[in-house]
Each structure stands twice: as C-alpha cells, then as structure tokens.
Amino acid sequence: MISHSGAARALRVRALAPLFAIAVASLSAARAQSPEAAAPPLPVRVITGANVANLEGGAPIRNAVVVITGDRITAVGPAGQVQVPAGAKELRLPGKWLAPGLMNMHTHFGLELPGTAMLDTQNETDGELALRMAINARKSLLAGTTTVRTPGEQRDAIFGLKRAIDRGDYPGPRIWPAGAPIVPTGGHSSKPLYDGIDGAEEVRKETRRQILLGARWIKITISRGIASTGDIAAADMTIDEMRAATDIAHRQGVKVAAHTGSPQATLDALTAGVDSFEHGYFLNDEVFRKIKAANAWYVPTIVVSQEGAMEFFRKIGSTPFYLARVKMVGRSHWAALQSAIRNDVNIAMGSDQFPWEPNQGTVASIREIELYQEAGMTALQALRTATVNTARMLGAEADLGQVAPGKYADIIAMDADPTRDTRALRSLFLVMKGGEVVRNDLDPGSVAKTGIY
Numbered sequence: 001m002i003s004h005s006g007a008a009r010a011l012r013v014r015a016l017a018p019l020f021a022i023a024v025a026s027l028s029a030a031r032a033q034s035p036e037a038a039a040p041p042l043p044v045r046v047i048t049g050a051n052v053a054n055l056e057g058g059a060p061i062r063n064a065v066v067v068i069t070g071d072r073i074t075a076v077g078p079a080g081q082v083q084v085p086a087g088a089k090e091l092r093l094p095g096k097w098l099a100p101g102l103m104n105m106h107t108h109f110g111l112e113l114p115g116t117a118m119l120d121t122q123n124e125t126d127g128e129l130a131l132r133m134a135i136n137a138r139k140s141l142l143a144g145t146t147t148v149r150t151p152g153e154q155r156d157a158i159f160g161l162k163r164a165i166d167r168g169d170y171p172g173p174r175i176w177p178a179g180a181p182i183v184p185t186g187g188h189s190s191k192p193l194y195d196g197i198d199g200a201e202e203v204r205k206e207t208r209r210q211i212l213l214g215a216r217w218i219k220i221t222i223s224r225g226i227a228s229t230g231d232i233a234a235a236d237m238t239i240d241e242m243r244a245a246t247d248i249a250h251r252q253g254v255k256v257a258a259h260t261g262s263p264q265a266t267l268d269a270l271t272a273g274v275d276s277f278e279h280g281y282f283l284n285d286e287v288f289r290k291i292k293a294a295n296a297w298y299v300p301t302i303v304v305s306q307e308g309a310m311e312f313f314r315k316i317g318s319t320p321f322y323l324a325r326v327k328m329v330g331r332s333h334w335a336a337l338q339s340a341i342r343n344d345v346n347i348a349m350g351s352d353q354f355p356w357e358p359n360q361g362t363v364a365s366i367r368e369i370e371l372y373q374e375a376g377m378t379a380l381q382a383l384r385t386a387t388v389n390t391a392r393m394l395g396a397e398a399d400l401g402q403v404a405p406g407k408y409a410d411i412i413a414m415d416a417d418p419t420r421d422t423r424a425l426r427s428l429f430l431v432m433k434g435g436e437v438v439r440n441d442l443d444p445g446s447v448a449k450t451g452i453y
C-alpha cells in the first residue's frame, strides 16, 4: 500500500464504514439504522470488448471484461468468465487494446532549458511557475502518462502540485517528487554561476529539508550534462557528499537518483549506494556491469540526444553551442543505451522532456519507448520499462504497472498490441486514471462531464 495517495486512504475509510454502521446498530437497538451511516457504494465501471496486452509475454486476453470498483481494477478476464456487474457503467471498446498507463521516471514540469524560450520564464514568480507546472502535468496525463517521477524541480512547487492532484483538485499524473536538485557549486545547471551545495554537512541538511517537504526521491548531480558547460566526463561530487545524501535518504525509505554522464562519477556513486542513474551519456560496459551487480537502475532519457530532439532545441531557440553539444553526445548516449540493454541492466523509462512534448510524430514518452525498441529491446521489454519495471523501481508493484486486479485503474487504449510493436502506442486514443476517463477521442463529450476533468 502506498501512503501518498488520498484515493487509497479514501478507499480504506470506505472499507471500514460498514463495520462502524453495524456496531452503531447493535449498540442502539431502539434506534433504526441511520441511512447516513452506510457509505455510498463505490461506482462500478466496466470496459468490454477490448484485448488486454500481456506484459508477462503470454497470450493477451481477447474480448476481455475489465471491472473497476472505485479507483481500482477488481476483475479482468475473458467475456463469459468474468461477469459484468449489474448497474455497472459500461465502456465498449470492441477490438481495441488496453495497456497500463505509461510511467515516466524522468521529467520536470517546470523545465527550463538554455535558449531564447528561457527569457519567457526569467522573471517567473512562484505562482506563475506553479501554474505552468500544473498545465504541463495535465497535458502529460492526457498524453497517456499516468505516473511520473520528477527528479529536480524549482522552488518546492512540485510538492503543492502533487497534493493538489492527490486531492483531486487538479488533473495530473501520480507524482513521485524530488525537490530541487542537489548541485555542487559549478556543477550541472543551466546557470553556470550557480551557488551550490558543498560538503557532506550541507548535503545532509538539504536532503533532510526536502524529505520534510515531501520528497520521495533525492536528486543529485554528480557530473555535468548537455545543458551545462564543462567536461561531462568529469566527476563533480565527492563520494563523501554522495554518501551523505544516500545515508539520510535511505534512513527514511527515500531513494537517490544521480544525474550522470561520467563513468568515474557513476562508479563513485555506486560505492555510495545511489539507486538510479540518469542519462549516462558516456557510460560503458564496465560501468553497466557494476550497475547490474548493484541491482541499481538506469533511466536513459535517450530522446534528448537523438534526431527528434534537434527540432525541439531549435524551437526553444537554443544556441549553436548547445546544438553542437547535443550532436556530440548523441552517438555515445546511444552506445550507452545499447550497452545497458546488452548487460541486462534494470531500465526504467524517462524522457527528460515533457511527456507530452511533440517528438517525431508522437510524444516524448512514446518516442522514448520506441527508441528502446530501435536500440535492441523487444517491444515487450520496451513497454515493460514504462510499466512493470517503473512500478518496481518506485516500490509500487502492488498498485501500478499492470492491468490486473488490485491495481489502480490507470489504463490506456489503442488500436493494436503494443507488446508486438511499440509504435502501436501512437494510436493511443483513451486515457483512464484511477477509474476516471480523462481522455476519449472516440467520444470526447463523455469526458468533460465527469469529475474534475
């Protein structure tokens, strides 16, 4: 059971309510049982006619019945074996395909990148930033990404946004937030003169502060990146500083993600017990073997350095220096991804771009998955990086990552089986989060009338 979800808490409260009603009735025999004491039944919805993609490699469930009670899936099976409960609201999707909502483990809703577009956000107030992040969260959900991890956001706005989404005040994906990245002075940042966090004491204090605010992950930047100056292969953080972050975080069940391009920095971070490695532009077989041995995670964000990213960087007005840096990194980044696949490393999907960002005819989350397939994964393996694997990385396997009984009803629908070819994701037309249809291109009018959407 995950503790972050208001919906989950509500479900537990509702489950207890009938017991409470019985106790009241037996204590006060003279009084009729009050109808108010019984909790209203949870809404029951059912999806019929669609096929459920099998993420374990077996045959799909054809012509399935998916029963959803409240925000959870309660039954999945072939029609004839699973009954449609009386009174259930039915969503008929004959011949379509269902898969779990996509989970993107590396995105920043308040993303700023070097380019003329950055001038628009230069004087952004806290309120404007929070609104911009909320809009990106909503667009991400509608693009099929129902869960995100946000490794690095500004001015602590992500924590308030997460709470607003969990309460149902605003539509967006489930968020596993990190707060501001922990960057040493001169380290990876789009602001080269960044006054950073230096030494184990400062790292410990900042890690504690972020956990207090609600961070479920701590982001550290252990080398430079595309969006900064300086040598990407250099190791910027000391092992002592990295250990300070993992020590404090792990005491609270919080994990640590490291931005890295550098083999040396990554080897140091493995010594310090870092849990996930982001980008990995220059990582090689030796490093990936050690990541594998440590059972740590790799989040490629391959989409940021490949051909489709160039149109994006031109759009945001990036300088020639920056475009050259993307090109320079692209080839080794691709080789790193292939090395990770070859060495059977735990890979979780992350795009670094907004999940909804247009990229080569689709959106960044989907393009990222397609690129894994192009780099050598099977379609099934690639889809698992955004569903089964990501749920495991978050420690949320009980709740997320499968269209199966007990999980949240976070479901996407498309025209073909994405475990045979991930390009099927391009035909995505329907998104459901927690049992609520938030997008349905076949029947757009049905969506606007429900809940907060």
Ligand SMILES: [Zn+2]
Pocket (backbone or CB within 6 Å): 106, 108, 151, 152, 352
């Ligand atoms: Zn990033």
